[in-house]
Amino acid sequence: MQKKNFTKVKEFILGFSSFGKHQITPFVVFLTIYILTLAGNIIIVTIIHIDHHLCTPMYFFLSMLASSETVYTLVIVPRMLSSLIFHNQPISLADCATQMFFVVILATNNCFLLTAMGYDRYMAICKPLRYTVIMSKGMCAQLVCGSFGTGLVMAVLHVTAMFNLPFCGTVVDHFFCDIYPVMKLSCTDTTINEIINYGVSSFVIFVPIGLIFIFYVLIISSILTIASAEDWKKTFATCASHLTVVIVHYGCASITYLKPKSESSIEKDLLLSVTYTIITPLLNPVVYSLRNKEVKDGLHRVVSRNIS
Template sequence: MQRKNSTEVTEFSVLGFSSFGKHQITLFVVFLTVYILTLAGNIITMTIIHIDHHLHTPMYFFLSMLVSSEMVYTLVIVPRMLSSLIFHNQPISLAGCATQMFFSVILATNNCFLLTAMGYDRYVAICRPLRYTVIMSQGLCAQLVCGSFGTGLAMAVLHVTAMFNLPFCGTVVDHFFCDIYPVMKLCCTDTTINEIINYGVSSFVIFMPIDLIFISYVLIISSILKIASAEDWKKTFATCASHLTVVIVHYGCASMAYLKPKSESSLEKDLLLSVTYTIITPLLNPVVYSLRNKEVKDALRRVVGRSIS
């Protein structure tokens, strides 16, 4: 009988921020503003990188791929979230929920490994400067980008296949999008295997890139220690500062969102972490790489100057 009832579930109702009551309009305005700024910042960053030939380097190629992926990631989640703040408890079909989860996992994983590729690029630029153009060839850059996306695709297929082959009894997703844990709570059967898969995938997607980035920066620091000039120290640090800032915030939020124990989970905390990870972090890339990166600021001046002329 339970199996029969579970097969009748054809759509879910996404609660979103219904627990925040009268503050939903305020949240809508805030999130919409941040979303517009995120889209504008990412589009401007991609345009500058595309137009200015000084930025046609592996570092900015990876950055353009990252901001493109982040922008699509927000498109998968944020518009429906904004809609749910106005039209409460919006339904989403089973296929729609699976599709949203599929693309969110692909893009989130892709972003993690693109940051790793950027860390490797910084290692080669600082520790192997004379062979930089040879090592970081167009072919290798394309392989790193395809590898990042391919890893995300594999993780998404694993997650969605394991999740949506289970029977569902509940219909209310206590979240603002079809994330893994909120949907898993609606299953009728034991989800221990799914929890193991989720923890294993999350650990791989978070710790593997962190380890590789850590190794890259250990080698970078050991190389920096051999530099005697204070000016060279400053220049090297400026080269890595933007990437390090994004890495710390990105992986910090991801770790807290997907690796925290169930005992520490609460609706308010989960929503706050998810909002930070899905809305605030994508805004961080254009802000950090624009405000802290001299090359991008110089390129922006050149593009604006040519436009005015």
């Protein structure tokens, strides 16, 4: 009888039950943020690929990050917007597994792309004479493939462990198939899955941020020898945008996936997830367009060229 109940669960229900009936306002807000995120990331990718002045490893990684963030939001936000309008929206187990698979791949990929960008800044500032040799097209391609490959391994591990569980519940009180909300619907002990989740999350968060920390310690040690205030300012300007994105990205990720279960609540989890999956991807185009002079100059050149 117990096995029979397990096989009956063929789909989940996604939704925003905590928002109650007032879902038009969040729909408009999230749709606006989503459009701005797509537009910003697409503009960044387009400028980098059109303007030859931006054909450098730093902007290659930025275009890869913007592309990854764009696909990441495509995987999550359209279904979320739909669930705000159509209540109790069903999703099959196969679609839920697919969504979780791509979310884990892209989230992990973003973390390691930020690490690659940190390595690029380290090489540019600390080893400028060898920079063009070491940061070749082949090396950049290897770093991007390594980031995606790591995400692929983590996604296979997560999804395989998760969807071998028997499920009794059907209502996922979340706007996408995230790990903990789906895990709560299992009928059996999930200790192994929790260990896997914590291990994977710790690896994906602490390894990249540890490497970034080491890169910036070396960068700071190197710039301490720079006597010119202008050189200090230029060095800081090249790193400020990356550091801003890193702090917000890893701060939200750490709170979302490494907090103790005793501190979890539906409202807090939804707020953190909205910040991490919707607000943070918008940060990338905003920071790199408003704070980065080279990107703004590239946009000006592209627009001027098209107008002329």
